[in-house]
Amino acid sequence: MTLNFRAEGAPLSLDLSHLIVAGWTGRDADAIAHHIEELAALGVPAPSATPLYYRVAAQLLTQAPVLEAVGNETSGEVEPLIVAVEGRTYLGLASDHTDRALEAHSVALSKQVCAKPCASELWSWKSVSDHLEEIVLRSWIEEGGEWVPYQEGTLAAIRPLTDLIAGAGLADLADDGPVAMLCGTFGAKGGVRPATRFRMQMEDPRNGRAITHEYETRNLPEVA
Template sequence: MRFNCNGQWLDIELAHLVVAGWTGRDQAAIQHHIDELAAIGVTPPSATPLFYRASSGLLTQSPRIQVVGGDSSGEVEPLVVQAGGRRWLGLGSDHTDRALEAHSVALSKQICAKPCADQLWDWDSVADRLDEIVLESWVHEDGEWVPYQQGSLSAIRPLTDLIASAGLDDLARDGAVAMMCGTFGAKGGVRPAGSFRMAMSDPATGRRISHDYATVTLAEVA
């Protein structure tokens, strides 16, 4: 994959993709979400946070992804990329099949492509203010972009803690690794949309990364 960092293009061949789940700092809010999902048949997590492994080939910068059926949706997340002794912060969407999620969260993470922006920020340039970084997403409904998610990284467990718990340093010895780091609740509830827009902003500098993608629904044949 090619990423742009401060005008320099980086060619990074990913060997590993990790999807971190249940990463919120507010334990009461996590438990509330666990209870909500349990009510629709989703098995509660064995621990929080959890680190799901997915195929590295799922990460894509394409403006269009294909999904089977109409039960998938995106969620904006910080993306940590680590390779060759360097680390960057980027932006991605953990697009997930919600129907399959009721059967297996791990499989639901594996079945969908994971769109990401083609820009990265050098880790050291934001490391001292990660909690201030703002993530937002929108879905395209009834001909307009509707706010879907919004929050700062202060609502997610410290990224350095997630990096250590996931063992990213060990994984990176075997090749480049990327990790999606969790998300925020959806305004109006989790729901599918034909198009998804996401952005990450640094209030201290005004820098912004964004990415839009469309979802093409393939027929679900029984």
């Protein structure tokens, strides 16, 4: 599946070879513990190590405005997106949409069963590399017909992206073709919960720009 991006104003079409979802990437040990406790309340077991790099099907990354998921226990998470292609690196915006019911049995499988929505705009690594920790990520969910703040934080709360790039072995994987990685998230205000509409934003205050993306989840019947 071809993804059509705009990278610093120029078109960039990619057929991904690899997609990775990095988890448990918080820089603050207390924040990691909080997120582990937050998910433990949903029955999710603690990770074997932090961070972890989950390999998922490359075709899961999507720019579609509607995501279809089985059941009503899925939810999004705003995350920075790293894209590496032909020696170039870009920063983008994505949601690690996850099946929370399945997550209680297997985090790896829960990552695999949901598409990962992403915005169509990318920033060059060179344009943000000297102020990555200033970049702000936010998300909102629709509840009761209104948009409610759901997550907010800066990349300073996530492990350095260069460390995650090295830990995932992105340079070697990129030898096979374009590769993308979602890089972790922040705790949810009011707790992790499903919503049929999800909005996210990545703001670069130094350069006065932002990337936004919004998608809807269509719940398919869970037939036994």
